[in-house]
Amino acid sequence: MSRMIDEALETMRGLHEIGAVNKQTLRDFETQCLPPPAYTAETIKRLRESLHVSQAVFAAYINASISTVQKWENGEKKPSGAATRLLSVIERKGCCRRSKSA
Template identity: 35%
Template sequence: MVDTRLDKMHAIAKRFNDNGTIDQLTMRKIDALAMSAKNEEMTAARIKSIRQREHISQGVLATVLNMSSESVKKWEQGKTQPQGAALRLLNVIDKKGIEAVI
């Protein structure tokens, strides 16, 4: 849902750029922001790798993400995938470290 809203806002900005309301430099910045805001999918191995790199347990990661330990366990086993806010936070942790979200 967030991606849909982001796509709509990006399309509006593109129309403004097409009619000259937004200059090229601003449009390039908006393009970059829109691309960076999209969540990258998380594989089971990647989630486990992030957790191990940060030296935290499944329980600690679950607490940071406001999820259950069982959810994190299922993600790492590849049974389910993180969605929404949990996926966004995992992307932040992956790029900036656990300190960025605690």
């Protein structure tokens, strides 16, 4: 798998060099090829707590069950690739929050 990813990256970089792919597309492609970060039980709990939300609210943010979040935080389960990427986005950008107006 790593060899295929390396070859795909090389191809995209070549396409960028000849002007067939712009810089943003190349950057997006390179980002997608990065392995997702590993999240431990502690880092997931810290992330949730940094957002000042309960497990139930955090589960709702990421469209997961409360038991899934509990199992992640207890170390019984690890997030899947898609969930890991979502956690990475939340870690970098935060969660959407409702405005206090209204």
